[in-house]
Amino acid sequence: MNAEINKKQLIRPDWGSKTFAGVVLGLGLSLALCGLFAWAGPGGIAAAGKVQFVMWMIAPVWMLIFSLTYLISSGVRAMQYLLAANLLAYALLFFFREMAIPS
Amino acid sequence: MKIRSDVLRLYQSLHTWVGICAGLFLFIGFFAGAMTMFKQPLDRWSSAPTHTLRPLPVVKLDQLLKDVLSQQAAARKEFTLHLAPRENIAAPVTWNVSMEGREIDLSAKRWLASLDEHDRLQMREELPSLLTQLIDMLHRTGGIPGTLGDEYLGIYVMGIAGVLYFLALSSGLILLLPTLVKDFFALRLGKNRKRFWLDAHNIIGITSLPFHLLISVTVIVFAFHDVFYGSLSRVVYGDQSMFGKPPALAASVHDVSLVLPVSQLIQTIAHEAPDFEIQELLYMGLESERPILRAALYNPRYLVQGPQTAYLMLDPYTGKVVNDSMLPGKGNIWSALVTPLFSLHFGSYGGDLIRGVYFVFGISGAFLFYSGNLLWLEKRRKNLSRDQAVPEQSLSTKLMAAASVGVCLGAVAGVGLSLVAGKWLYAVVGNINKAYLLVYYSVFVLSIVWAFYRGAGRASVELLRLCAGIALMIPLTSLLVMLIPALGLWVNGRDATLSVDLFALFASGLFVYAARLTQTRVQNGARDSVWSA
Numbered sequence: 001m002n003a004e005i006n007k008k009q010l011i012r013p014d015w016g017s018k019t020f021a022g023v024v025l026g027l028g029l030s031l032a033l034c035g036l037f038a039w040a041g042p043g044g045i046a047a048a049g050k051v052q053f054v055m056w057m058i059a060p061v062w063m064l065i066f067s068l069t070y071l072i073s074s075g076v077r078a079m080q081y082l083l084a085a086n087l088l089a090y091a092l093l094f095f096f097r098e099m100a101i102p103s
Numbered sequence: 104m105k106i107r108s109d110v111l112r113l114y115q116s117l118h119t120w121v122g123i124c125a126g127l128f129l130f131i132g133f134f135a136g137a138m139t140m141f142k143q144p145l146d147r148w149s150s151a152p153t154h155t156l157r158p159l160p161v162v163k164l165d166q167l168l169k170d171v172l173s174q175q176a177a178a179r180k181e182f183t184l185h186l187a188p189r190e191n192i193a194a195p196v197t198w199n200v201s202m203e204g205r206e207i208d209l210s211a212k213r214w215l216a217s218l219d220e221h222d223r224l225q226m227r228e229e230l231p232s233l234l235t236q237l238i239d240m241l242h243r244t245g246g247i248p249g250t251l252g253d254e255y256l257g258i259y260v261m262g263i264a265g266v267l268y269f270l271a272l273s274s275g276l277i278l279l280l281p282t283l284v285k286d287f288f289a290l291r292l293g294k295n296r297k298r299f300w301l302d303a304h305n306i307i308g309i310t311s312l313p314f315h316l317l318i319s320v321t322v323i324v325f326a327f328h329d330v331f332y333g334s335l336s337r338v339v340y341g342d343q344s345m346f347g348k349p350p351a352l353a354a355s356v357h358d359v360s361l362v363l364p365v366s367q368l369i370q371t372i373a374h375e376a377p378d379f380e381i382q383e384l385l386y387m388g389l390e391s392e393r394p395i396l397r398a399a400l401y402n403p404r405y406l407v408q409g410p411q412t413a414y415l416m417l418d419p420y421t422g423k424v425v426n427d428s429m430l431p432g433k434g435n436i437w438s439a440l441v442t443p444l445f446s447l448h449f450g451s452y453g454g455d456l457i458r459g460v461y462f463v464f465g466i467s468g469a470f471l472f473y474s475g476n477l478l479w480l481e482k483r484r485k486n487l488s489r490d491q492a493v494p495e496q497s498l499s500t501k502l503m504a505a506a507s508v509g510v511c512l513g514a515v516a517g518v519g520l521s522l523v524a525g526k527w528l529y530a531v532v533g534n535i536n537k538a539y540l541l542v543y544y545s546v547f548v549l550s551i552v553w554a555f556y557r558g559a560g561r562a563s564v565e566l567l568r569l570c571a572g573i574a575l576m577i578p579l580t581s582l583l584v585m586l587i588p589a590l591g592l593w594v595n596g597r598d599a600t601l602s603v604d605l606f607a608l609f610a611s612g613l614f615v616y617a618a619r620l621t622q623t624r625v626q627n628g629a630r631d632s633v634w635s636a
Contacts (some may be wrong), residue, residue, distance in 0.1 A: 011110060031334055031335070032338075034335075034339070035335070036337075038339055039339070042587045046343065048435055048437070049434065051340070051346060051438060053437040054330045054335060055328060055332055055335060056441055056444060058331050058335075059327070059331070063269040063320065066266070066269075066270065067269065067273035067274070069244075070114065071110065094439060
């Protein structure tokens with residue numbers, strides 16, 4: 001019984017599904033987070049030269065998410081968490097895009 | 104720090120596999136990148152002395168520009184005015200005839216122009232040696248031929264290698280955390296060879312971690328920036344303009360005779376960037392709707408965006424600044440945050456000292472991937488048990504060992520022999536740039552074939568000797584050229600050339616030493632090793 005519980009708590013490798021989640025959903029999440037920073041971060045969307053910085057942030061944020069994806073207990077969980085995070089981030093992003101009045 | 108064992112096991116597997124997949128690409132990238140730190144000495148060692156055209160004082164440049172622009176339609180599209188007082192500048196004005204896209208054109212001719220003593224226009228056409236550009240290409244593409252869209256395929260491959268490289272770094276860090284304090288400065292030379300390699304791998308990895316993190320992120324961005332900008336444009340920016348309003352188009356086509364005098368442009372630039380040396384002015388599209396003058400500005404005390412210099416864009420007809428975001432201290436907070444990332448990848452700050460430091464970082468990075476592969480092989484080794492026959496090592500370790508030896512030493516030998524061949528073949532072959540490629544790929548491919556044919560153990564000794572021989576050919580070539588002038592070859596500017604010769608001699612000695620150590624191991628080392636032969 002005890003061994004059973006321990007087994008459940010161990011992290012499953014699930015290389016395929018976690019890698020897929022890290023590459024696709026991780027990149028999507030990073031894009032949304034950087035997009036949120038572009039709209040709601042300092043200077044707003046129209047700040048001069050800001051797009052370069054926003055573009056540069058995509059890779060490190062993505063790689064950080066990608067690296068930590070393997071810590072999630074299973075591949076299915078990883079997909080679920082990242083999908084939920086994507087939905088939330090994109091909902092916020094589109095909310096800000098619609099709310100902001102183009103100047 | 105304590106980390107659960109299942110987490111460690113997981114990241115151990117991740118570290119191993121991303122390392123094995125990306126290691127060989129990264130080795131070539133790091134080795135060639137380290138070589139690009141010494142672009143100028145290498146260029147001067149290999150390229151034929153250009154019969155330089157007369158340098159001119161600034162007051163004479165306007166007449167030269169007028170003559171060139173009125174006679175040469177190609178120069179009206181784009182030309183460079185060289186202002187830095189350096190001896191290896193071939194002529195005050197140069198331009199290329201064909202310049203399409205981002206690809207290197209191996210047979211693109213270059214035109215040089217100056218004025219003679221009687222202020223008459225003199226011009227010459229030449230085929231410039233592209234050796235250092237080709238080494239830079241090897242650095243950026245890993246030597247993978249082919250294009251995808253309007254970009255080299257190899258750039259995307261290196262971008263993917265950059266992603267794997269980041270995963271290798273983060274997982275390696277996690278693996279090292281529990282024993283970081285204990286293992287940090289330990290280099291245990293005892294009987295256990297694997298321990299020694301692991302310690303060396305860890306020390307180099309952890310001490311240069313910030314450098315490696317920076318390189319991996321910049322590689323990903325350099326490879327995929329078009330993809331990232333495209334997604335930002337679709338998903339995030341939508342109708343918002345990403346790069347601000349473009350400057351207004353000219354009402355009509357400009358008359359090239361109305362370009363501002365060089366002295367006036369220099370004055371404007373010096374006013375905008377007082378503590379920079381103006382190295383060259385690149386005139387682009389003088390007859391187009393958006394003529395641009397790009398000034399390359401050098402000062403090793405600043406972090407700059409270009410591979411060597413900062414840039415300032417002007418309108419060559421009005422002298423107005425068009426874009427100053429690539430000039431340190433100008434621009435805005437966002438460009439100030441981004442510019443250092445370029446500079447920290449290129450090592451374009453701090454002059455020769457930092458170039459030396461980056462060279463060491465580059466070579467130690469190459470060592471990181473090479474030692475990583477060795478550790479992988481050692482881990483998979485089938486041990487000899489007492490009173491048993493020597494076990495056959497598995498096919499995968501044999502192949503991986505051969506590939507590591509062939510690819511790594513083949514790339515080193517290929518670059519070395521291209522350098523030497525450039526000098527010997529210059530007079531013989533029609534297009535020296537094609538000869539460079541032929542020599543590099545022949546040596547590279549043959550080394551890999553040889554490594555698979557002979558097996559990793561024997562091939563490693565033989566290829567190390569090959570590298571030693573090729574490195575020795577560099578100073579020998581210089582010596583021969585100096586002793587036998589009848590060869591008709593050349594030795595350029597003593598100092599820079601001598602540094603290349605001395606370095607090659609030193610490298611040759613290292614290769615001989617490595618070959619000797621390896622041979623001892625191949626012959627007398629444990630027989631249950633993939634290196635035994």
